[in-house]
Amino acid sequence: MSFTEILGHDHVKAVLARLLSRGRLPGALLLTGPAGVGKKKLALEVARTLVCEEPSSEPSSCRRCGACGRSGKGIHPDVFVIEPSTKTAIKIDQVRDSVRDILSRPFEGRARAFIIDDAHLLTEEASNALLKSLEEPPATSHVLLVTAAPQSLLPTIRSRCQTVRVGALPPALVQGYLEEHAGLSPDDAQLRAALAAGSLGQALAFESDAYRGARDGVLKILETEPGGDVMGRLESAEWMADQEDVTLAVLALRSLVRDVAAVFIAETQGASAEVRLLNADVGERVLRVARGPLGARSVALWDAITDTQEALRGNANKALTMDVLIDAVAGA
Numbered sequence: 001m002s003f004t005e006i007l008g009h010d011h012v013k014a015v016l017a018r019l020l021s022r023g024r025l026p027g028a029l030l031l032t033g034p035a036g037v038g039k040k041k042l043a044l045e046v047a048r049t050l051v052c053e054e055p056s057s058e059p060s061s062c063r064r065c066g067a068c069g070r071s072g073k074g075i076h077p078d079v080f081v082i083e084p085s086t087k088t089a090i091k092i093d094q095v096r097d098s099v100r101d102i103l104s105r106p107f108e109g110r111a112r113a114f115i116i117d118d119a120h121l122l123t124e125e126a127s128n129a130l131l132k133s134l135e136e137p138p139a140t141s142h143v144l145l146v147t148a149a150p151q152s153l154l155p156t157i158r159s160r161c162q163t164v165r166v167g168a169l170p171p172a173l174v175q176g177y178l179e180e181h182a183g184l185s186p187d188d189a190q191l192r193a194a195l196a197a198g199s200l201g202q203a204l205a206f207e208s209d210a211y212r213g214a215r216d217g218v219l220k221i222l223e224t225e226p227g228g229d230v231m232g233r234l235e236s237a238e239w240m241a242d243q244e245d246v247t248l249a250v251l252a253l254r255s256l257v258r259d260v261a262a263v264f265i266a267e268t269q270g271a272s273a274e275v276r277l278l279n280a281d282v283g284e285r286v287l288r289v290a291r292g293p294l295g296a297r298s299v300a301l302w303d304a305i306t307d308t309q310e311a312l313r314g315n316a317n318k319a320l321t322m323d324v325l326i327d328a329v330a331g332a
C-alpha cells in the first residue's frame with residue numbers, strides 16, 4: 001500500500017495511486033472533506049510522487065532519492081504550495097506567479113504540482129486569474145485544490161476540477177493513532193476521538209497551546225455568561241467570531257460542555273464513580289460551572305454546538321452563527 005504514512009482513506013489512496021500509475025492524474029483535482037482528515041497530506045503525497053526520481057510499480061514517493069529529499073523539505077522547484085497569506089483570503093498577487101508557473105514546463109521533475117490549500121478562500125479575482133491556467137494546463141502540470149468548503153468555490157473553478165471526496169476518519173482509527181502516537185490511555189483516546197468527529201487534526205489539537213488559549217477564553221464565557229446581560233453576550237459572541245481559528249474555539253466549547261454534562265449527570269444521578277474529564281487540568285473550574293445554571297442546560301447546549309459546527313462547515317456567516325451560539329450558552 002502506498003501513501004502508508006497517511007492515516008486511513010484506503011479507497012481514496014487506491015484511486016489516486018491508480019491515476020498516478022496509469023499517468024492519468026487530471027490536470028485539476030479538487031480534494032474535499034472535513035477539516036483535519038488528511039486532505040492536504042494526500043495532495044502533498046501526490047505531488048511528491050509526481051516528482052520522485054524513482055517511481056516504482058507501486059506509486060508513492062520513494063523517500064530516498066534527491067527529489068524526495070527536496071520535496072520533503074518543501075524546497076522542490078516543481079512542488080508549489082499556495083496557502084492563504086491571511087486567515088481570510090488567497091489574493092490575486094499570490095496566484096499571479098502560480099498562473100505563469102502552471103503554464104511552464106517542469107524545472108527538474110517529470111511534472112509540476114500546485115497545491116492550493118483552503119482553496120475556498122480564493123478571492124473572486126484570484127479565482128478568475130487561476131481559471132485561465134485550469135482551462136488548458138500543460139500535461140505536465142497538476143493543480144490540486146484542497147478545501148473543506150467546496151460550495152464556496154466559484155462554480156467555474158469547480159466545474160474544471162475532478163472531485164475526490166475525503167471523508168471523516170473512523171473514530172476507532174483516530175483512537176488507535178492517539179494511543180500509539182500521542183501516548184494517550186485508551187479511555188482518553190476514545191473520548192477525544194469521539195469529540196473530534198473523525199478529524200485527526202482536531203483530535204491532536206486538544207494538545208496544542210492554541211487549544212488551551214481558546215479554551216481559557218471559552219471557559220471565562222461559560223463562567224460569566226449565564227445570567228449575563230445583552231452587552232456581555234454581544235462581547236462574548238464577538239470574541240468567538242474574532243478568533244483566528246473559530247473552529248478550534250467551538251471545539252473547546254464542545255469539550256468543556258461535554259465535561260460539564262458529564263459532571264452534572266454524575267452528580268444529579270448520585271453516581272459515585274469518578275468522572276473522567278477531557279479538561280482535567282481545569283477540573284475545578286469545570287466543576288463550578290457544572291454546579292451553576294449551565295449544568296442543567298448542558299445537554300441541550302450540546303445540540304446547539306453540533307448545529308454550530310455544521311453551520312461553520314457550510315461556511316455560514318461567523319458573526320451570526322456565534323450570536324446564536326452565545327444566546328444558547330446564556331440561556332437567552
Ligand SMILES: [Zn+2]
Pocket residue numbers: 051052053054061062063064065066067068
Ligand atoms: Zn523519490
